[in-house]
Amino acid sequence: MTDRPTPQPGILDIAPYLPGKSGAPGSKAIKLSANESPLGASPKALAAFREAAEQLAIYPEGSSRLLREALGEVHGIDPARIVCGNGSDDLLHLIAQIYLGEGDEAVMNRYGFSVYPIITKATGADIVMVDERDYKADVDALLAAVTPRTKVVWLANPNNPTGTYLSAAEVARLHAGLRPDILLVIDSAYAEYVTAADYSVGLNLVDANDNVVMVRTFSKMGLAAARIGWMVGPDHVVDAIHRIRGPFNVNLPAQFAGAAAARDVEFTQRLKEHNALWRDWLTAQLDGNRMRVIPSQANFVMVLFETPEQAAAAFAALMEAGWVVREIGPSYGIHNGLRISIGSEAAMRGVAEVLNSLDFAS
Ligand SMILES: *Cc1c(COP(=O)(O)O)cnc(C)c1O
Numbered sequence: 362m363t364d365r366p367t368p369q370p371g372i373l374d375i376a377p378y379l380p381g382k383s384g385a386p387g388s389k390a391i392k393l394s395a396n397e398s399p400l401g402a403s404p405k406a407l408a409a410f411r412e413a414a415e416q417l418a419i420y421p422e423g424s425s426r427l428l429r430e431a432l433g434e435v436h437g438i439d440p441a442r443i444v445c446g447n448g449s450d451d452l453l454h455l456i457a458q459i460y461l462g463e464g465d466e467a468v469m470n471r472y473g474f475s476v477y478p479i480i481t482k483a484t485g486a487d488i489v490m491v492d493e494r495d496y497k498a499d500v501d502a503l504l505a506a507v508t509p510r511t512k513v514v515w516l517a518n519p520n521n522p523t524g525t526y527l528s529a530a531e532v533a534r535l536h537a538g539l540r541p542d543i544l545l546v547i548d549s550a551y552a553e554y555v556t557a558a559d560y561s562v563g564l565n566l567v568d569a570n571d572n573v574v575m576v577r578t579f580s581k582m583g584l585a586a587a588r589i590g591w592m593v594g595p596d597h598v599v600d601a602i603h604r605i606r607g608p609f610n611v612n613l614p615a616q617f618a619g620a621a622a623a624r625d626v627e628f629t630q631r632l633k634e635h636n637a638l639w640r641d642w643l644t645a646q647l648d649g650n651r652m653r654v655i656p657s658q659a660n661f662v663m664v665l666f667e668t669p670e671q672a673a674a675a676f677a678a679l680m681e682a683g684w685v686v687r688e689i690g691p692s693y694g695i696h697n698g699l700r701i702s703i704g705s706e707a708a709m710r711g712v713a714e715v716l717n718s719l720d721f722a723s
Contacts, residue, residue: 370463375482378475381687381700390680393702393712394687395585396521396551396661399635400705402583402618403628409621410587413614421613424603428611431620432591438564442593444602445611445619449550449578449590452602454480456574456592459601460512460544461486467513468506470498472523474548475692477515486512496655496663497525504538514539517548518563519555522689522700524657529561536566536573544598545573551659553582553629554636560658564593571595579619581660582632587615636660639709643701646713651721661702663689664716669696671721682715684708 384390425445433440446452453476461467463485469477471490481488491506493499498520507514516535519526527535536545547563563575574594579587589611592602611619622628644662648654653665666672669690676699679686690696701712 369485371482371485375479378479379692382685384683384685388683390683390685391704391708392685393661393704393708394685394700396581396659396700396702397585398581398583398632399639399660399703399708400583400628400632403622403625405625405628406584406618406622410614410618413617416613419613421609421611421616423608423610425611425616425619428589428591428616428619428623431623435623435626436564438593442596442599444592444594444599444606445616446590446592446606447610447612447615448580448588449548449576449592450476451588451606451610452576452590452592453477453546453548454483455602455606456544456546456576456598457481457484457486457513458605464510465512466508466510467515468503468511469515470503470520472496472520472693472695473498473515474517474521474550481513481515493523496523498527500527500531500535500538503535507539507543511540511543513544513546515546515548517550518560519551519658521550521659522661522687522693522695522698523655523663524659524661525655526555526557526560526658528557528559529565530559532561532563533566536570539572541572543572546576547573548576550576550578551581552577554633554640554660555658556633556637557658567593567595571597574598579622582622582629584615584618584622587618588612589615589619636703639706640703643703643709643713647716650717652716661687661700663695664699664701665695666697666699667721671719672697672699674721675699675716675719678715678719679712682711684712684715686712 381394429440457480465486687700
């Protein structure tokens with residue numbers, strides 16, 4: 362017997378999630394560290410959120426029906442196959458809780474999203490980190506890491522923090538190599554920003570199989586504060602999630618705002634175009650000038666410097682100029698890299714100016 366309540370084995374071995382930094386309170390610093398929308402929120406979503414303020418005394422409809430119907434309409438999905446969550450984090454946690462436990466393994470690529478190890482270990486299962494090929498998930502290596510204990514494969518596509526992606530054919534090949542009792546979780550958090558023609562959000566694989574789910578979020582398209590995630594899966598997975606999710610896991614303003622944002626396809630298109638323009642511009646500005654920019658399909662770029670010291674100097678110079686970017690040494694072990702979210706034109710020009718004026722020789 363111990364003298365105080367004790368967490369389950371493994372919980373205290375988990376390193377807490379490190380969010381991107383914000384500027385000092387009251388400072389004019391611009392945050393480019395959490396991949397939020399470069400254009401803010403859809404005005405229609407903001408109006409819907411305000412409208413919900415009149416109804417705060419009453420519990421929301423528990424299944425997020427309004428939101429599921431809007432998503433179903435816009436994406437051509439039966440709303441009964443959609444589950445919404447308090448951010449996609451909520452849904453990822455539930456998936457881990459349902460399909461993983463002590464003695465099980467989940468497989469992910471080494472520089473995959475840092476939430477996956479946390480939610481895997483929280484269930485008592487082990488996380489298996491698989492080496493990548495030049496910062497891109499390696500399908501053969503992922504398949505080679507599967508053992509009889511493997512129950513889940515986590516795949517962010519495009520991936521955070523690298524921005525790289527697997528083509529539809531590569532994801533299909535990954536799925537084809539998995540046993541039918543292994544759940545493939547395709548986390549398409551950045552789907553709205555992808556411009557590559559050979560990309561797929563993963564719905565085709567969800568539709569055709571009993572062991573694939575696609576998870577999405579509104580956080581990167583203007584509603585990070587509202588906390589709205591959603592997923593699509595086979596009936597048996599949807600049923601299991603409904604059994605253990607919070608009965609009112611998406612608040613009413615979020616349901617309203619999410620439905621309006623989903624339907625505001627013009628705004629989503631504008632976001633995508635702005636992002637593609639400045640992502641490609643920033644990449645061209647920085648790449649080659651003693652920096653390497655990994656080609657990104659998301660709303661951020663990962664910039665690699667020659668040394669960790671140069672990355673630290675670049676981080677400090679940007680911070681000094683009021684641009685807060687993301688260090689990816691602590692969470693991801695990429696000590697010579699920084700992750701920079703795509704922001705406004707002014708932000709991108711400012712960042713490029715700072716980085717291109719750094720004197721790395723000194
Ligand atoms: C940002 C992000 C999420 C989203 O998290 P929310 O809880 O919906 O804000 C999920 N997966 C990846 C890979 C991300 O980068």
